[in-house]
Amino acid sequence: MKRQAPASQRLRGRRAGVSRGDVTLPSPAGVALTFPEGAALIVGCGNIGGAAALRLGEAGVPVVLTYRGNARRARALVRQIQARGGQARAHQLDLLQDAAVGRVVRDCARDFGRLHSVVYAAGPPIPFLRVRDMPPRTLERHLLADSLGCFRLFHHAIPVLERGGGGSLTAIVTMANYRAIDTDGLSAIPKAAVESLVRQVAAEEAAAGIRANAVPIGWVGGFASSFAEARAYTAAMTGPEAPATRALMERLMSFIRMGRPGTAQEVGNIVAFLASEQASYVTGCVIAADGGAIL
């Protein structure tokens, strides 16, 4: 049985039909997202992972979300999804623990009959540092938690997805790999490896029915919903990181053509699309949600 989102939650097509030579692709009222039976695993339920979990939960997909330390947020998300009629549960998971990653992935498939989608939306908090000021041990910790963490997740997920008949892997990365932002190296360098991993897996696992895609994001407002609010927020900052944070935010805002931060819901919509059957021929792609920042 296919799961279909309610009409109010469907992505609306703009045209009644699209002509391609002698083929007309029917697209009557809109594009409904459908999903196979089984669950989605969302690793990292912060700003982006939380929105992706809500979006998939609303679409009727049972969702397993993981947190490292913030159990309260995870439990609140689970309650929110359940209150909207969805199925959800939360697990503590530290991506540094290889055996635990494998266990969580296998448990999802066992408990829900199948795991069809895995979303990597995790990463440690990022101090803003130039490479010249970055202690090698700091970069090492970020590579272990972020790049290697995503590697562990995908490595353990691939055989589980394959046993279920295929599925989708999606990783949240950063636009800073396309337009360098001074002091943002601890985000960009590990996420570059994550993006490479996505392409590698997409090439190697297409024959197994496994798709892998990356979503670079620009700035998704957590602390501010407009540039004005962001300026007020950073202006009030104190401490040694404040000047670098202000400079980074100004640079980032100067890149964003749409003149506003994105919302986590906007990224959640893309994640849901990539996990859906409507993205069945999409793999190895980089679909940015950055308001035009990398143009």
Ligand SMILES: NC(=O)c1ccc[n+]([C@@H]2O[C@H](COP(=O)([O-])OP(=O)(O)OC[C@H]3O[C@@H](n4cnc5c(N)ncnc54)[C@H](OP(=O)(O)O)[C@@H]3O)[C@@H](O)[C@H]2O)c1
């Ligand atoms: N938001 C943006 O504008 C933006 C822009 C570019 C890139 N990014 C990157 O995109 C990713 C998601 O962004 P976000 O805004 O959703 O970040 P966020 O709100 O800080 O959430 C990060 C999530 O990762 C989890 N996590 C951290 N270290 C972990 C570990 N070792 N093992 C397992 N989970 C771990 C955190 O768990 P706990 O909270 O429980 O510790 C949290 O759930 C991050 O890597 C971020 O740097 C974000």
